[in-house]
Amino acid sequence: MPRLITTGREIPTELARPMEALAGVAAEISGRIGRGPLGGPLGADVGTNSDGDTQKALDVIADSAFANALEGTGIRWYASEERDAPAELDPEGTLAIAIDPLDGSSNIDANISIGTIFGIQPALEDAMETFMRPGRNLSAAGYIIYGPYTAMVVSFGTGLRTFILDRASGTFVEAAQVTAIPDTTDEYAINASNYRHWSAPIRAWVDDCLAGTEGPRGRNFNMRWIASLVAEAHRIVTRGGVFLYPADDRKGYEQGRLRLVYECAPIAFLIEAGGGKATTGTERMLDRVPEHLHARTPFVFGTASKVDLITSYHDLPEAEVSALFGNRGLFRA
Known part of the structure; x- marks a missing residue:
């Protein structure tokens, strides 16, 4: 069963499999977060990442889950905020992903909305050269927010698309409206x-x-x-x-x-x-x-x-x- 249900516009072919993998892991993480303390000490300190920031249990869980799910989806290079260096997932892959598996993890115990951030771009032969390019080289980017409802907001280059997690089926269903940032605010x-x-x-x-x-x-x-x-x-x-x-x-x-x-x-x-x-x-x-x-x-x-x-x-x-x-x-x- 697909994890992303679109309404009219298909996801670009080369991005379909990694997007499906991201959605599948996001649904699982949403379920874990939704259980709160019943799901274990997800906000417990378990170490530090390469830059000295404290890692929470759910940081490590999310990082492993995304890396495992993205294997075989066309992602060659996987760079995570929780890792020192990029990992090679698929030597024949043509794409690379940079991901913050769990943004805002210090807010887990406070029950404040947290999320996942990702950017996908064409892979070069060298992993570091791939990620040492400006963001204008991205092919797609988005975030997943785990809040009162879980949503994925993504762009494939033009406009924004929003998918809402249907908790009953575990699938993300595209919202009918086209999302654009309001131009007036206080x-x-x-x-x-x-x-x-x-x-x-x-x-x-x-x-x-x-x-x-x-x-x-x-x-x-x-x-x-x-x-x-x-x-x-x-x-x-x-x-x-x-x-x-x-x-x-x-x-x-x-x-x-x-x-x-x-x-x-x-x-x-x-x-x-x-x-x-x-x-x-x-x-x-x-x-x-x-x-x-x-x-x-x-x-x-x-x-x-x-x-x-x-x-x-x-x-x-x-x-x-x-x-x-x-x-x-x-x-x-």
Whole structure:
């Protein structure tokens, strides 16, 4: 029985088998998460990954499950956030996948939505050369969100497609509507506790949002922060808005904290396909070339006009971005 039920538009032939495999594992993970503590200590610390981040039990379970399921589906190279180096799954395969098997795993015990992020691209003969290319080389990208309902949002290059898990059958059924990012919103997401560490342009942009109707933006905004990239992305895909995880002056955060290959490039591909924009704050994310497999990057994405506005703050004179709630009257968007 197929794990992905489409409505009218077929999945590109070369991507059909890996997408089916991803859907099958996602259905199993959704079931595990849905059992909560009855399914065992899924949020227990079991070690650290190659970059020093704490691994949860479900991180390791998900990584193994996806790697095993993708064998024989045309995936040659498998690169995971949980592994030091890419693995070869199928020597004759023509595709490569970069995956964050379980994004937001620190939220497992808090019962907050978590997810899986993936990007698929043509495989080169050398594994590292394959993944050391900018995100514009992706053929498909998406995420799976394990929330009150489980959904897969994916793009094969044009537009977004949404599949909802039917828990009764264990299949993902394509939703009837075509998903595109709303172009108006009053929401933004950033971890405001790091305000003192941000660059002046980022502080100035947030200052102007906080000033509300009395500030240069002339309107009130709502700030959101879930600390789960998939959950943040899904809110923006469904409601619009903008997400910021900028670089800051703390040790280890000079290039942000999100990983370019496993998280930012796939989300950027998806966001652009839905009519939004994704940048480092100043440069297009899909043009960014990874320096190494686990490279990190600042990340700003969401409704196109909001992302453009944030970029424009980096062009302001120093005097204009230094004053709290400064008089930046040209920024009313």
